[in-house]
Amino acid sequence: MKLELSPGGGEWLPVCDPEVLTPGRGMAALLPDGRQAALFRDRSGRLYAIDNRDPFTGAQVLARGLIGTAAGRTFVASPLLKQRFDLETGRCLDDDEVAVDVYPVRTA
Amino acid sequence: MPHTPGAANTPTIVLVGHGMVGQRFLEALAERGMTARARVVVLCEEPRPAYDRVHLTSYFSGTTPDELSMVPEGFMAEHGIELHTGDPAVAVDREARTVTARSGAVFPYDTLVLATGSYPFVPPVPGRDATGCFVYRTIEDLLAIEEYAKGAATGAVVGGGLLGLEAAGALKGLGLRTHVVEFAPRLMPVQVDEGGGAALLRTIEGMGLSVHTGVGTQEVIAAEDGTVTGMKLSDGSELATDLVVFSAGVRPRDQLGRDCGLEVGERGGIVVDERCRTSDPAVFAIGECALAADGRVYGLVAPGYEMALAAADTIVEREASFTGADTSTKLKLLGVDVASFGDAHGTTEGCLDVVYSDSRSGIYKKLVVAADGTLLGGVLVGDAEQYGMLRPLTGTVPPVSAEQLVLPAGAGAPVALGPEALPDDAVICSCHNVTKGAICEHTTLPEVKKCTKAGTGCGSCVKVIEKLLPKSGDGGLCTCFARTRQELYEIVQVLRITSYAELLDRYGREEARGGEGCEVCKPTVASILASLSNGYILDGEQAALQDTNDHFLANIQKNGSYSIVPRIPGGEITPEKLIVLGEVAKDHGLYMKITGAQRIDMFGARVEQLPGIWARLVDAGFESGHAYGKALRTVKSCVGQTWCRYGVQDSVRMAIDLELRYRGLRAPHKLKSGVSGCQRECAEAQSKDFGIIATANGWNLYVGGNGGANPRHADLLAKDLSDAELVRLIDRFLMYYVRTAERLERTAPWIERIGFDHVRQVVVEDSLGIGEELDELMARHVANFRDEWAETLNDPERLRRFVSFVNAPETPDPTVQFVPERDQMKPNLTILTLEGVSAR
Ligand code: SRM
Ligand SMILES: Cc1cc2nc3c(=O)[nH]c(=O)nc-3n(C[C@H](O)[C@H](O)[C@H](O)COP(=O)(O)OP(=O)(O)OC[C@H]3O[C@@H](n4cnc5c(N)ncnc54)[C@H](O)[C@@H]3O)c2cc1C
Numbered sequence: 020m021k022l023e024l025s026p027g028g029g030e031w032l033p034v035c036d037p038e039v040l041t042p043g044r045g046m047a048a049l050l051p052d053g054r055q056a057a058l059f060r061d062r063s064g065r066l067y068a069i070d071n072r073d074p075f076t077g078a079q080v081l082a083r084g085l086i087g088t089a090a091g092r093t094f095v096a097s098p099l100l101k102q103r104f105d106l107e108t109g110r111c112l113d114d115d116e117v118a119v120d121v122y123p124v125r126t127a
Numbered sequence: 128m129p130h131t132p133g134a135a136n137t138p139t140i141v142l143v144g145h146g147m148v149g150q151r152f153l154e155a156l157a158e159r160g161m162t163a164r165a166r167v168v169v170l171c172e173e174p175r176p177a178y179d180r181v182h183l184t185s186y187f188s189g190t191t192p193d194e195l196s197m198v199p200e201g202f203m204a205e206h207g208i209e210l211h212t213g214d215p216a217v218a219v220d221r222e223a224r225t226v227t228a229r230s231g232a233v234f235p236y237d238t239l240v241l242a243t244g245s246y247p248f249v250p251p252v253p254g255r256d257a258t259g260c261f262v263y264r265t266i267e268d269l270l271a272i273e274e275y276a277k278g279a280a281t282g283a284v285v286g287g288g289l290l291g292l293e294a295a296g297a298l299k300g301l302g303l304r305t306h307v308v309e310f311a312p313r314l315m316p317v318q319v320d321e322g323g324g325a326a327l328l329r330t331i332e333g334m335g336l337s338v339h340t341g342v343g344t345q346e347v348i349a350a351e352d353g354t355v356t357g358m359k360l361s362d363g364s365e366l367a368t369d370l371v372v373f374s375a376g377v378r379p380r381d382q383l384g385r386d387c388g389l390e391v392g393e394r395g396g397i398v399v400d401e402r403c404r405t406s407d408p409a410v411f412a413i414g415e416c417a418l419a420a421d422g423r424v425y426g427l428v429a430p431g432y433e434m435a436l437a438a439a440d441t442i443v444e445r446e447a448s449f450t451g452a453d454t455s456t457k458l459k460l461l462g463v464d465v466a467s468f469g470d471a472h473g474t475t476e477g478c479l480d481v482v483y484s485d486s487r488s489g490i491y492k493k494l495v496v497a498a499d500g501t502l503l504g505g506v507l508v509g510d511a512e513q514y515g516m517l518r519p520l521t522g523t524v525p526p527v528s529a530e531q532l533v534l535p536a537g538a539g540a541p542v543a544l545g546p547e548a549l550p551d552d553a554v555i556c557s558c559h560n561v562t563k564g565a566i567c568e569h570t571t572l573p574e575v576k577k578c579t580k581a582g583t584g585c586g587s588c589v590k591v592i593e594k595l596l597p598k599s600g601d602g603g604l605c606t607c608f609a610r611t612r613q614e615l616y617e618i619v620q621v622l623r624i625t626s627y628a629e630l631l632d633r634y635g636r637e638e639a640r641g642g643e644g645c646e647v648c649k650p651t652v653a654s655i656l657a658s659l660s661n662g663y664i665l666d667g668e669q670a671a672l673q674d675t676n677d678h679f680l681a682n683i684q685k686n687g688s689y690s691i692v693p694r695i696p697g698g699e700i701t702p703e704k705l706i707v708l709g710e711v712a713k714d715h716g717l718y719m720k721i722t723g724a725q726r727i728d729m730f731g732a733r734v735e736q737l738p739g740i741w742a743r744l745v746d747a748g749f750e751s752g753h754a755y756g757k758a759l760r761t762v763k764s765c766v767g768q769t770w771c772r773y774g775v776q777d778s779v780r781m782a783i784d785l786e787l788r789y790r791g792l793r794a795p796h797k798l799k800s801g802v803s804g805c806q807r808e809c810a811e812a813q814s815k816d817f818g819i820i821a822t823a824n825g826w827n828l829y830v831g832g833n834g835g836a837n838p839r840h841a842d843l844l845a846k847d848l849s850d851a852e853l854v855r856l857i858d859r860f861l862m863y864y865v866r867t868a869e870r871l872e873r874t875a876p877w878i879e880r881i882g883f884d885h886v887r888q889v890v891v892e893d894s895l896g897i898g899e900e901l902d903e904l905m906a907r908h909v910a911n912f913r914d915e916w917a918e919t920l921n922d923p924e925r926l927r928r929f930v931s932f933v934n935a936p937e938t939p940d941p942t943v944q945f946v947p948e949r950d951q952m953k954p955n956l957t958i959l960t961l962e963g964v965s966a967r
């Protein structure tokens with residue numbers, strides 16, 4: 020079974036074995052057009068993918084943040100300046116005006 | 128002998144007056160590289176180069192004229208400055224742009240700077256020129272007074288201001304019976320009010336000086352040979368005295384400027400604009416001879432220094448301005464503390480005074496407050512401790528009553544000086560210029576960050592912000608746990624819990640159970656688990672709890688690269704190891720810097736480079752420096768007894784022993800230490816979480832020191848300890864801290880919170896009876912220590928995480944790039960501003 024991600028246009032890109040993701044942590048994946056995705060697996064095994072670029076610093080680091088739950092939403096906190104991003108919507112929980120892209124994921 | 132400038136395009140700057148401000152100006156020119164580009168000529172009236180006039184009086188307590196000098200040795204030669212001592216300027220020709228000196232030498236200038244200071248004002252009384260009359264401004268004045276005093280028994284000072292009292296103290300020190308004659312009804316009329324003057328009077332009379340206030344000097348009486356014998360005062364009385372010192376104020380020395388037609392103020396002073404330019408743009412005036420843009424002549428040195436910088440900046444064509452300075456003053460004269468600030472005399476309409484006065488100890492404090500409680504100013508005599516805090520509060524309504532502010536320490540409730548005491552417009556976050564008022568409109572940290580951006584820059588203000596916010600309802604650690612770190616520590620220890628999930632699901636808040644936790648409690652619990660189990664910190668579930676720094680055993684940098692800090696115990700390093708560091712950095716293209724804590728940092732490694740770099744370091748005998756962890760950082764050392772002529776113990780050995788003993792210990796926050804070989808304290812041990820200073824009999828142990836944003840001096844925990852006693856106390860101290868401190872609470876705030884006496888009782892006297900348990904915990908830590916990097920390198924499973932991309936393990940992150948700077952490299956930040964690497 021592979022974790023697959025859709026970079027857009029209805030395509031699905033096989034990325035890795037979901038088991039290589041440590042629950043609660045992320046890893047980055049390189050997309051064919053040079054973008055980067057941050058993949059996460061939570062305690063219950065659910066998978067998420069958002070853009071890896073931290074919009075506050077420009078660094079490609081979100082995959083290296085810690086994930087958590089706040090008011091029922093699963094988020095990742097940037098490892099640089101700790102802003103939190105909702106893993107399902109990409110919205111920044113600490114700044115309404117900021118969001119990152121979300122990539123659909125599935126296992127196949 | 129006229130001078131022709133050597134190279135036609137080298138400008139010449141001529142400075143007239145080499146006093147305190149003149150010297151500061153020369154330094155400012157040198158700092159700006161201007162001395163290399165211009166010819167600089169200094170005309171100095173006095174026979175010696177600039178000296179510290181402010182501390183002139185210390186000459187009488189043994190400071191030599193050489194020690195008062197303000198010119199660093201070799202300064203003039205190094206910067207090619209031509210200094211002409213004992214040769215004052217006598218004329219300026221602005222048309223021809225030349226200055227003529229008394230010796231006849233003529234100096235052409237492109238820029239002329241006047242820094243001629245002030246002269247003492249001598250009231251026009253008959254007899255003022257009699258032998259035995261002096262002023263008090265230069266070293267030469269003091270030498271003359273000293274000489275004359277040898278044949279005198281009594282001295283009188285005309286003027287009871289700041290300088291007058293200083294001169295009176297000096298006369299007294301020379302063994303004269305001393306009188307002070309002040310025209311105003313009280314001493315120091317400019318600085319203090321009536322009450323303050325009364326307190327001063329008592330103190331000064333208590334020192335054996337005779338004070339005559341409210342009387343003027345009418346005449347100096349001289350004998351036939353022209354020497355002083357006494358003074359006639361305005362109340363008709365006569366005062367017998369052998370020597371008179373006039374200290375009745377100063378006047379700007381603006382004659383040179385007047386003579387060459389520069390604009391001068393009605394009451395003196397060469398008129399300058401905010402860049403210290405006179406009415407002739409080629410001529411500047413700075414210091415006490417200038418009438419500043421705000422219409423004042425400043426008689427203090429700090430405003431003069433600012434003017435020196437403004438002029439230097441303007442000359443090198445930088446933006447600069449001097450529009451006025453704070454004239455609050457704090458002085459120490461004759462051993463009496465005196466301070467005044469703001470509207471010290473209560474001239475604001477409708478204002479009220481709050482006064483505390485204790486005539487026995489000569490303490491007088493007055494605060495001037497407006498009807499609405501706004502602090503307007505004040506006067507402190509005898510105890511000026513609070514000056515530093517009161518001055519910034521001026522213009523605000525202080526958080527505690529004015530009465531409480533003037534009460535001496537120990538009387539009534541202590542006055543809290545935390546961030547609560549700051550005014551609303553005090554800037555808390557300097558990165559984003561956010562005031563206390565703006566922060567206090569919010570109730571939670573995330574909200575503050577979101578709405579004001581405070582705390583999102585360097586983050587150094589977050590602790591203060593947290594203190595300003597209302598305490599979160601139950602004092603719990605975070606939104607996941609209603610318990611404090613200490614409670615969680617106890618739970619983990621007593622119930623032998625080994626997993627974060629278990630702790631969250633059993634002891635977390637109802638709504639958080641079964642969830643993911645959060646970025647606050649995960650690393651906190653990871654640290655507790657690590658402190659108590661001493662295992663490898665990256666195994667199993669713990670791997671998911673650590674902050675990115677602990678996860679990659681390195682410190683993340685702004686572009687997503689990492690830095691590497693190997694342990695260098697005690698700061699001691701062999702040439703061989705240094706060479707390895709250099710080679711590794713060179714081979715991997717890393718930026719190198721000596722850190723502020725006696726070790727070496729290498730920056731700019733990508734995730735996938737870390738194992739390769741560390742393999743070489745471990746091979747050469749290095750291990751992790753835990754720069755990334757909430758753990759022991761360094762034990763700084765001074766060179767100590769082995770080399771230093773003052774050292775009384777082997778501080779380097781002790782520092783290395785301690786660093787190796789406590790390395791890897793996980794704690795609520797980082798831990799730092801230092802060991803100094805003697806009281807000179809070159810290792811700065813008293814600013815460390817635990818610091819050690821050698822004594823002839825052993826070691827003194829200090830705890831709770833801190834540098835950083837809120838520095839704290841460490842407290843002495845125990846004295847003259849043997850090696851074994853020292854180690855045991857540190858063991859207990861650290862383990863008690865690990866057990867009871869809150870998340871991210873350094874030892875300094877922890878001690879402040881639970882009390883130093885309590886810590887001393889627990890650690891030194893074992894008042895809780897837990898000493899042995901703490902010993903045991905530390906013994907376990909020491910026995911189980913293994914280097915994290917060596918362990919990581921030995922395990923392919925653990926190494927798997929060190930890739931930039933899970934689907935392309937060999938590919939480096941293309942956005943981590945560098946550009947050259949000063950022979951090394953720095954992050955290329957431009958690339959990070961692009962929305963992705965290829966166009967979308
Ligand atoms: C590298 C270094 C600066 C340098 O180039 O010299 C440094 C760099 C950082 N310091 Fe520091 N500090 C460094 C010496 C210091 C010192 C001086 C010392 O240790 O003698 C201090 C003041 C002493 C003290 O801690 O009491 C210091 C006080 C801080 C503070 C404020 C701590 C406080 O209690 O207020 C922080 C913020 C924090 O920890 O919350 C901090 C945080 C940081 C962080 C970790 C900020 C961050 O999260 O990125 C920096 C990252 C280090 C890295 O990437 O490697 N750094 N920092 C120094 C590393 C020393 C070492 O060899 O380990
Ligand atoms: C005893 C004493 C205590 C003081 N205590 C304090 C204090 O506690 N705090 C404080 O802020 N200030 C204090 N001051 C004031 C402080 O010393 C002055 O503000 C400061 O020295 C001003 O610096 P300046 O360079 O403008 O003038 P000065 O230091 O007076 O230097 C001017 C120099 O120019 C020379 N000069 C004048 N005319 C010519 C000419 N035509 N050609 C060549 N050279 C010339 C003078 O001889 C003098 O050396 C004190 C002063 C004294 C005397």
Ligand code: SF4
Pocket residue numbers: 765766767768771772773774775778803804805806807808809810
């Ligand atoms: S602290 Fe004392 S022993 Fe150590 S280097 Fe300084 S002077 Fe020498």
Ligand code: FES
Pocket residue numbers: 555556557558559581582583584585586587588589
């Ligand atoms: S001072 Fe607030 S973030 Fe730097």
